[in-house]
Amino acid sequence: MKAIEIRNKYLNFFKNHGHSIIPSAPLIPENDPSVLFTTAGMQPLVPYLLGEKHPEGTRLTDYQKCVRTNDIEEVGDNRHLTYFEMLGNWSLGDYFKEESISMSYEFLTKELGIPVEKLSVTCFAGDEDCPKDTISAEIWKKAGIPEERIYFYGKDDNWWIAGEEGPCGPDTEMFYDTGKPACSADCQPSCDCGKYVEIWNNVFMEYFKDKDGYSKLEKKNVDTGLGLERMTMLLQGKETPFDTELFLPIMQKLEQLQKLDLIESRRIIAEHLRSSMMIISDGGRPSNLDRGYVLRRLIRRMIRHLNKLQIDLNELSTLIDINVENLKEMYPDLEKNKELIKSVILEEKDKFVKTLTHGEREFEKEIKKLETSGVKKIAGEVVFKLYDTYGFPPEVTKELAQENGYQVDLKEFDALFKKHQEKSRMGAEHKFKGGLAENTEETVAYHTATHLLNAALKQVIGKDAHQRGSNITVDRMRFDFNCDHKLTEEEKKAIEDLVNQWIQEGLEVTKQEMKKEEALKSGAECMFIEKYPDIVTVYSIGNVSKELCGGPHVQNTKELGTFKIKKEEASSSGIRRIKAILKRD
Secondary structure, X not given: OOHHHHHHHHHHHHHHOOXXXXXXXXXXXXXXXXXXXXXXXXXXXXXXXXXXXXXXXXXXXXXXXXXXXXXXXXXXXXXXXXXXXXXXXXXXXXXXXXXHHHHHHHHHHHHOOOOHHHEEEEEEOOOOOOOOOHHHHHHHHHHOOOHHHEXXXXXXXXXXXXXXXXXXEEEEEEEEEOOOOOOOOOOOOOOOXXXXXXXXXXXXXXXXXXXXXEEEEEEEEEEEEEEHHHHHHHHOOOOOHHHOOOOHHHHHHHHHHOOOOOHHHHHHHHHHHHHHHHHHXXXXXXXXXXXXXXXXXXXXHHHHHHHHOOOOHHHHHHHHHHHHHHHOOOOHHHHHOHHHHHHHHHHHHHHHHHHHHHHHHHHHHHHHHHHHHOOOEEOHHHHHHHHHHHOOOHHHHHHHHHHOOOEEOHHXXXXXXXXXXXXXXXXXXXXXXXXXXXOOHHHHHHHHHHHHHHHHHHHHOOOOOOEEEEEEOOOOEEEXXXXXXXXXXXXXXXXXXXXXXXXXXXXXXXXXEEEHHHHHHOOOEOOOHHHOOOEEEEEEEXXXXXXXXXXXXXXXXXXXXXXXXXXXEEEEOOXXXXXEEEEOO
């Protein structure tokens, strides 16, 4: 069964069970500006999981494009992916455990035809905060899963919470038995030997955690997630996602072009090319900060491995064409944005080739230092500096060192790199947690202020000025917009004065639900209009601003304080960035 068939079966199944199909949110988060990318199906739905009414009702289903950056360096093995697609269904105060589990079982066994003997499930074991989830276990038994294939685990495995505080609850996870031999007599779903693969997770949000502990929620929600690439791989009996039709054409082309046979490099190129294309198609651009830096890393790592396979970099254009042709049915935007995708990737390729040239010059300087000292080993610290500062690949450093009769202290490099990787991982995890948990008074104020800034830019710069991204913390806001010039001091002051004028006027912030077509006719603005459902939420700030948005916002602009632009700078080609604060007494 092909990936697109699985996706369509899933959406149609839940549609037939009363769910509204909602569009995938963009990879560049629009209403959750404190995270780099959309990392999970539930992320765009956080406001509704926290109690806001969704315009499409209480039963929802979708496929969600996702990017997770924690394990970029792990891509190349048989399972890690940066970009993936998550299928999900939600109950917002509607059904709960009984119907959720019953539908999951029916979809897996009837729609996908998975034999019951291939399925095992896990449930929450219980602790001092929440009792053992015997209810889910009994529902699974009633559905058809025998007791011996129902396992109980603690919070590390079968509990979900959005950050440190917020809605949370036990979950139940479904596992597929690959048929591989058990690693021991005690082998079970918690084992990572490869016999059991997690395929679906149903989260039952029935608690709220705060500094005082756990309390029961008035409205219970269900949030589920099923990884499409993993399910496709298992149903096709493949060893890795790279053996499925999602990657096969590009993998085969790389095998034809390569001069060295390195399966890990082929996987890295195939995965990073797909991820880069998806990010660019959804508005991402390479830069030295945040999501732009992630995209730059993906493209440059891909180019390094093209060099490693000794593939002519001019073949990149052909590889993009192959991917577009292969994936256009699943992602039509790739075909629409093909030339843009090409120009961004090829421009970044040219920049990286120059970086490699610069790195070689720095390497030669280091060699000259060693020649005078008589040392024949390049320190790991030097290798890491070349990598971290100049983007120079450690494998290239090693090859050049050997050619010059030197050894490389890769052990020291690995230790430094591991430390660097751990910092990056912690940063990414904090970003994700912050985006879900920090719906504070400050971030709500800054979110509302982005609407006023967007409106002011249109008046001062021109009506074609549009938001291209934002990032919010409790201390400041960062706002990207298209503009072909550096703002003058007069323009910055005019923008600042307009925002503060609207704040002082005490404009009411109102919310309406309407059809998408009506919203557009009324003059409401948004990014990625095609990604919105048929019924949308429109926030208006007096007669100044009207935008499609998921919120949350303040009720009156007087709550915002004083708006102050701290910096205006280039973000990327044709994109400017404003950093600003709100002084709130």
